[in-house]
Amino acid sequence: MDERQTAGAPAASDAAIVVRELQCRRGDRVLFAPTSFVVAPGSIVWVRGANGQGKTTLLRTLAGLSVPAAGEIVRNGARPPLYLAHANALKDDLTVAESLRFLVQLAGSSVEAAAIDAALERLGVASRRNAFVRTLSQGQRRRVALARLAAQREPLPWLLDEPFDALDTSGVAVVADVIAEHARRGGSVVLTSHLPVPIDAPVPTVVQLHEPAMA
Amino acid sequence: MSTTFAVLVARDLRLAARRRIDAALPIAFFTVAVSLFPLGVGPEPQTLRQIAPGVVWVAALLAAMLSVTQLYATDLADGSLEQMLLVPDARLAIAAAKAASHWLVTGLPLVVVAPVFGLMFDMSGEAIAALVASLVLGTPVLSLLGGLGAALTLGLRSGAVLLILIIVPLCIPALIFGAGAVAAVDAGQSARGHYSLLGAVVIFTAVLAPIATAAALRIATE
Numbered sequence: 429m430d431e432r433q434t435a436g437a438p439a440a441s442d443a444a445i446v447v448r449e450l451q452c453r454r455g456d457r458v459l460f461a462p463t464s465f466v467v468a469p470g471s472i473v474w475v476r477g478a479n480g481q482g483k484t485t486l487l488r489t490l491a492g493l494s495v496p497a498a499g500e501i502v503r504n505g506a507r508p509p510l511y512l513a514h515a516n517a518l519k520d521d522l523t524v525a526e527s528l529r530f531l532v533q534l535a536g537s538s539v540e541a542a543a544i545d546a547a548l549e550r551l552g553v554a555s556r557r558n559a560f561v562r563t564l565s566q567g568q569r570r571r572v573a574l575a576r577l578a579a580q581r582e583p584l585p586w587l588l589d590e591p592f593d594a595l596d597t598s599g600v601a602v603v604a605d606v607i608a609e610h611a612r613r614g615g616s617v618v619l620t621s622h623l624p625v626p627i628d629a630p631v632p633t634v635v636q637l638h639e640p641a642m643a
Numbered sequence: 644m645s646t647t648f649a650v651l652v653a654r655d656l657r658l659a660a661r662r663r664i665d666a667a668l669p670i671a672f673f674t675v676a677v678s679l680f681p682l683g684v685g686p687e688p689q690t691l692r693q694i695a696p697g698v699v700w701v702a703a704l705l706a707a708m709l710s711v712t713q714l715y716a717t718d719l720a721d722g723s724l725e726q727m728l729l730v731p732d733a734r735l736a737i738a739a740a741k742a743a744s745h746w747l748v749t750g751l752p753l754v755v756v757a758p759v760f761g762l763m764f765d766m767s768g769e770a771i772a773a774l775v776a777s778l779v780l781g782t783p784v785l786s787l788l789g790g791l792g793a794a795l796t797l798g799l800r801s802g803a804v805l806l807i808l809i810i811v812p813l814c815i816p817a818l819i820f821g822a823g824a825v826a827a828v829d830a831g832q833s834a835r836g837h838y839s840l841l842g843a844v845v846i847f848t849a850v851l852a853p854i855a856t857a858a859a860l861r862i863a864t865e
Contacts, residue, residue: 491729492729493725493728493729493864493865494865495865507731508729508730508731509729511725511726511729513722513725513726514722515720515721515722515725516721516722517721517722517723517725517726518721518723519654519658519717519721519723520721521658521661521662522654522657522658522661526657530650530654531726533646533650534647534650534726534727534730535729535730536646536730
């Protein structure tokens with residue numbers, strides 16, 4: 429897999445996100461060598477790199493939460509991407525359904541109870557919909573956080589940090605299905621994963637982060 | 644933007660309702676603090692009437708400061724703050740919503756409870772009315788400035804101490820005009836000047852604090 433998407437790939441104007449010579453910083457340390465890639469609609473980009481190489485920082489920068497140290501990011505499309513961080517963004521004192529409804533409302537999507545329930549059902553946590561988040565296990569909380577993906581229908585860019593982490597095999601299969609469906613609907617996905625990404629339609633494009641050159 | 648505001652306030656109120664004991668702590672502190680003064684200063688009614696506005700106001704300020712340190716901290720820790728900041732142009736709405744829900748949970752109960760202490764300090768009817776009016780104007784200032792302090796000290800280890808050191812001085816104008824209005828009424832003079840100045844402080848704070856808070860949130864999460 430090429431590290432860079434060349435000009436022969438989908439035209440930059442069609443792409444959801446275009447990344448040119450991007451470098452990110454954490455503290456005063458530049459994390460990776462200049463990286464360029466194009467996130468086209470309908471594609472899955474798999475960002476790979478060693479621990480500490482800056483995969484999470486890259487996603488946060490793509491989401492707009494951090495400013496790049498160098499290079500540029502061009503985002504096409506009015507609405508912000510859906511960003512799934514390591515942290516679940518669930519409140520202990522809200523019920524599962526309330527937490528999911530809050531996150532969906534925040535993203536500006538309409539909230540019907542049926543859609544919320546369907547998303548929870550897809551991720552296998554519908555039976556806990558009225559339980560407080562603090563009573564759930566780590567894996568169940570991660571499933572609730574991932575239910576946002578199942579509840580989201582528009583072809584927005586998705587930025588997913590380790591979406592397969594903390595899940596059992598059935599959970600991994602469900603999430604892989606949800607991601608593949610999103611890509612087929614014309615959405616785009618940028619994800620990080622230590623485990624192999626179990627999706628073959630579309631085949632993920634690998635973007636490898638490298639150590640920055642010595643100054 | 645107004646939907647983000649409404650969604651956030653509704654969520655914070657719901658969270659406060661689920662933790663009623665925690666939400667009541669500032670009021671409990673306020674009650675204890677105000678009740679100690681007659682015991683410490685002596686029950687002489689003239690003295691109590693004189694110190695009452697200042698005592699109630701200082702206790703309200705301290706109660707607000709104590710409850711504001713966690714305003715953004717839990718949302719930062721569980722990743723909710725990041726999700727809020729992803730909403731385009733929502734930073735002002737977040738700052739306003741946090742201050743509004745803080746006032747509804749802490750400031751408004753203070754205003755409701757204050758008349759009881761007015762009676763305890765043997766204040767006259769007009770003085771109690773002035774006390775309530777000054778608190779209605781002044782407690783939103785405390786919530787707005789407290790929210791700014793919470794955002795500025797977000798993620799810092801000794802954030803609470805730094806917050807108090809930065810924000811309490813900023814609250815002093817509201818304290819002076821608020822307590823001064825009640826003292827003026829108690830002395831039989833017009834409190835119009837005090838109310839006007841307090842109103843100006845409210846407007847000034849309501850316009851500037853959310854902008855500064857939004858900038859602080861941006862820095863804190865970068």
